[in-house]
Amino acid sequence: MSPQISQQDRTDAPGALLTPAEVASMFRVDPKTVTRWAKAGKLSAIRTLGGHRRYSEAEVRGLLHGVPQPRDAEV
């Protein structure tokens, strides 16, 4: 009964997380630039226990589309 999602399915999960390199390649910028966006608060990011940042794929895709943040599920 543990609806445990396989870690390999993270690319399909609603809360999919992207690495800095992934986001950087989507925007055609340097990974350091993505880090700068996170520091500037332009992009929300969570930190691993070691201090590395992970970004929400949903948020990144929204930004790429020029769509404001779909904070809520738009049905």
Place this chain on the structure above:
Amino acid sequence: MSPQISQQDRTDAPGALLTPAEVASMFRVDPKTVTRWAKAGKLSAIRTLGGHRRYSEAEVRGLLHGVPQPRDAEV
């Protein structure tokens, strides 16, 4: 060995993006001119979170080939 394609080759990905300098170099014009094209709606562009523009390589190549893109609203 195996011609394995990486997850995402920036220049090969469907959403490959080009920097203003790249597009300018391809057209032999000034980056500012490319910016004017984007402002005039002749070229579609997405913006980084910092405001810089990134252009679709597919669209640019189509324009270079003289292939009218479906985003042209001219007569």
Place this chain on the structure above:
DNA sequence: ATTCAGTAGGGTAATTGGGGGA
């Protein structure tokens, strides 16, 4: 435990955006 790529951190150079004029 080890290797290796990726990431964080700071600092500096290059590019870009915007307006204006030639």
Place this chain on the structure above:
DNA sequence: CCTGTCCCAATTACCCTACTGA
């Protein structure tokens, strides 16, 4: 009508070393 260049300020890219993640 279109393009190249000037100014400025802001953003981004690359340099380095040390640590994390797999």
